[in-house]
Amino acid sequence: MSKEDPICSGCGKELETLEHLLLKCKKANEIWKAAPVQWDGIQELTGNFNNWWAALFEAIQRDQGLDHISLTAYILWQIWKNRNEKEFNNKTHDPAQVINKAWNAWMEFNDGIKKAKSCSIGKTTTPLQMEEQEDSQIPDNRTAGMQIRIATKWSKTSKSIGYGIVAADCRGQDVMGWKMRESESSNQHQHEAESVKWALIKAAEQGWRLVCIGVPGTDLL
Structure with missing residues (x-):
């Protein structure tokens, strides 16, 4: 995002902060709604990414918690890549495509860990x-x-x-x-x-x- 245009290219309304881009933008929300992992219990913390991530990471103690956190990291990364595709290459992907990319990358990582x-x-x-x-x-x-x-x-x-x-x-x-x-x-x-x-x-x-x-x-x- 250029310094002259701090507005989010996804919604065209709000400032493109880290929290807005990854968690609060309507485009990000559409992606999260399509995601297989949900973090509804910490929605009130989306105004501060560090606090949100710290609360999310507490799930490491629960069953499959580490898997859920890992998949979430892949989704966050694909949201960022999706933003860059639109900003620099004028390409857009629907939420299902973004989630599929995150899921496939996460599965590839897990397969590699299982092999050796x-x-x-x-x-x-x-x-x-x-x-x-x-x-x-x-x-x-x-x-x-x-x-x-x-x-x-x-x-x-x-x-x-x-x-x-x-x-x-x-x-x-x-x-x-x-x-x-x-x-x-x-x-x-x-x-x-x-x-x-x-x-x-x-x-x-x-x-x-x-x-x-x-x-x-x-x-x-």
Whole structure:
């Protein structure tokens, strides 16, 4: 959104704040109504995104709570991407399409987790195996610092971008990795921002609290 036009491009009426864009705009509300996960009990907190997210995260204690939170993060991201598609490419998607994209991305992530806790990324990284008997020797990654490396690769033939993410513990040992693919966008900075977003999601899923992420492009900062 340009500085000269702070009005939301979705409704054309309100200022485009974070809360309005993701939670309160009529376009966002249409998407949330189509979503398979609902957060009706915290509607009064939508005026402050941090408070809303903190209240939502309390659901981690309930059955399938982590799944619901994770899916919500994907929906929020697709709302943001939908906004950018309209703003920069003049393309619009109906709520069902936005939810389907969020759902498919979330399912792809879950499938990857089920297949393995580690994966090979590039030619220099080998599959990682962590035996149960070694658990007692590994620092608690929730409190110890984690180093996260990111790699991106564009494929012009398939019009997609691949993300590779590797996490190393405080001793510099690779402990986990992920790879995923998404449709290509014309904006390189958006690709880089998405790779950082994915790294943050992975860190949050693992419960890591102290992370250092290597940003793939200095312009992104």
